[in-house]
Amino acid sequence: MHTSSHALARLLGDWSTGPGPAHRRLADLIRLLILDGRLPLATTMPGERDLAAVLGISRTTVSTAYAALHEQGYLSARARSRSRTRVPPGAGSQPEPGATGRDLIDFSHAAPPAPGEALHRAYRRALDQLPRHLPRHGYSQLGLAELRTAIARRYADRGLATTPDQILITNGAQHALGLIARTLLRPRSRVVVDHPTYPHALQVFRSAGCRIVPVPVTDTGWDVDSLSAATRGATMAYLLPDFHNPTGLCLPERDRAELRLGCPVVVDETMAELALDVDPPVPLAAHHAGVISIGSAAKTFWGGLRVGWVRTDADLVQQLGQARAGTDLGTPVVEQLACVELLGEIDRLLPDRLADLRLRRALLLDLLAERLPDWTITPSAGGLSVWARLPQPTSSALAAVAPQFGVRLAAGPRFGIGGAFERFVRLPYSLDAAEMTAGIDGIAEALAAVRAGRRADTPPAALA
């Protein structure tokens, strides 16, 4: 894979604002694009002279930026060939040491606090059940009968009659979406998405070579007529009507009925149990027969429990189960058994978890009102994050320097296509009070630095 100077210039967007000299801003932004995956690993970079011409800057600026990225381990070069993107071991998924010597405060994941006691109890009970399963080979292509039954029952409780053979167990919702994409999509398939939407879903559709058709989700939500029209002639739509990620919006009951779906629709219900301000929504599949629902235990319980599912017709369940052998041979037995236990307790566990998330959200909104009063927050109804609008289009510049101020941040353009959302950032409220307070402080300082065009006073060695 390689990127042209023009493609890279589009990804960089308006990089004229930001702290420090131009070569540093350029290096910071390229590093951000590499770390958040918008510039995939092993991508061949454009030549220095060509990129300088396209950006309208001196070649020295580009070569100084490239040299810094080489030195930091974000570009590699083989003899006589162009630089390729990489990340140094230790960067990436793990928190890296930040400016202050602590771990970075991670605002880039919207992941709930683990319900420690309930998790422990669930896994302990799972181990009690394990001996029953040991005489079998342990491969679980469609999922254990008891978990398929428990999930079918939860759908029934939420207002959607479901039989166990309509359920496929997966290794999380992303795995579910990947299997659906393998089965239903081809290169150049048209896929309708909310805009903004969940970045990892965009990655699935991009890597399948699909054409992505964005339908706006604004701070007033979805336009049902536009959305209905966009589905006509599309291969598939991927929607997040249940506490949309990143905005936290919920599609109202009335609009659910009024949608006119012109293609198979995948509804990602990952956040559906996290109803903070409204009644839990009835699944969209209760209104429309062709809807394929995907769900997960990761947001309701904990991200380290890797269980998800698909709810669809029994024939497609079998077909997805067969496609699965191209990706893996089944979800771990112990994980499935623990998930059965947690679902058995969900009505007892949820009220406390929702109350806790409401408190965390209130704190985040207070901190934002105090420290960043000119940011506007889309009014959310549930989920794990808010979508904040900045007064200037400086989201990427902010995310690029935030690690120097102790914070890892997901820039708005990760949630869109074509460089959209440079005025937005997603802010999860799943961290604890101390982290959120320190994190918003760090973001406010980083933003001041971006506006003033200066860097942190003492950049850490690793990022200098």
Add this chain to the structure above:
Amino acid sequence: MHTSSHALARLLGDWSTGPGPAHRRLADLIRLLILDGRLPLATTMPGERDLAAVLGISRTTVSTAYAALHEQGYLSARARSRSRTRVPPGAGSQPEPGATGRDLIDFSHAAPPAPGEALHRAYRRALDQLPRHLPRHGYSQLGLAELRTAIARRYADRGLATTPDQILITNGAQHALGLIARTLLRPRSRVVVDHPTYPHALQVFRSAGCRIVPVPVTDTGWDVDSLSAATRGATMAYLLPDFHNPTGLCLPERDRAELRLGCPVVVDETMAELALDVDPPVPLAAHHAGVISIGSAAKTFWGGLRVGWVRTDADLVQQLGQARAGTDLGTPVVEQLACVELLGEIDRLLPDRLADLRLRRALLLDLLAERLPDWTITPSAGGLSVWARLPQPTSSALAAVAPQFGVRLAAGPRFGIGGAFERFVRLPYSLDAAEMTAGIDGIAEALAAVRAGRRADTPPAALA
């Protein structure tokens, strides 16, 4: 997807032998092809008239076979459209009730008996470690540091110096292979494989649209010169030199050094710890720098523990970790912690497990010598199965009727391309003594029925 009459005729092979009337034999074989995935689900079947003409039989025979498959739930038809393959809920991965009212004896999986006590101990200790991990979000894109370290150490013990950043943790070896395929392969890439080889690997390469280049593995093993020559100009090779599946053969040390690899080679070490008759082989990657190794806990310990890994250079580890977001967001934390515990005990656990497998294999060979004396067994050195050669090319016919005699069997052609291996079946020795004895009895009866052209005396309702 649809299949032509000619393509289906090739999959059916020589179906003239077998029990019962032609329409039953045809239905039995088509059901086998659907169940083992060689005829993918949702494939549109050829028209009755056309298939009858290509097979040189009456249209009535085809329509009677199709009608039976419809009735049993293996074909569906929408109004005015062709029949499409499906499987009825409950068939497929789960054991189905066999002729005798018991579960079928499953000779189709080569899955080891679970080390119950050690597994329980490992999961219990994993739960003791869990609290340390609960404050984190739980997503583990590259894997937990402690497991990457434990696997690197195991490679070092096996004779291959390895650092933790060379290890990516996956949800099993199949997941590892899927990630490598997403990253390195494109449609029409040339992929060299052992022939026979592991069927799920073939599925990965087929679904990626690759051209598969088979290199024979005979009962004397690999021809190093042919294999070296085949890799020249290929995009990738996928090899099983460490107790090859299905044959159990091991590539000798001398040949490992003499291979001349002309492309990146993925070595599937899933069976590598199961050395029954020879010293554990030094990984091929110790001889050749470009080798990518993949491994798994599923065969060494238990299939229900879904942890695998890739060993390669640190840059490719990062790249595979990024590709992973298109398939899933990480391996469960508890599974990884349990795997650390099991690897810590491996030197204590393995001797008993290997001794047990040797006994099981000896019993299987005795049973075969007694009940099926005209079958020839490839002399194996380890792993979980033997590769048996039948005197006639009746493997598919045998597998198709075996469920009527209480046994689920993997036909030889699953392990090859182009209908090869109709004279072979893979027989795992991972079942217990009673199951193996009853299973070989069932296979012997099924084979007698195939030879005599008769069916089981009382076909079960579900399969009639």
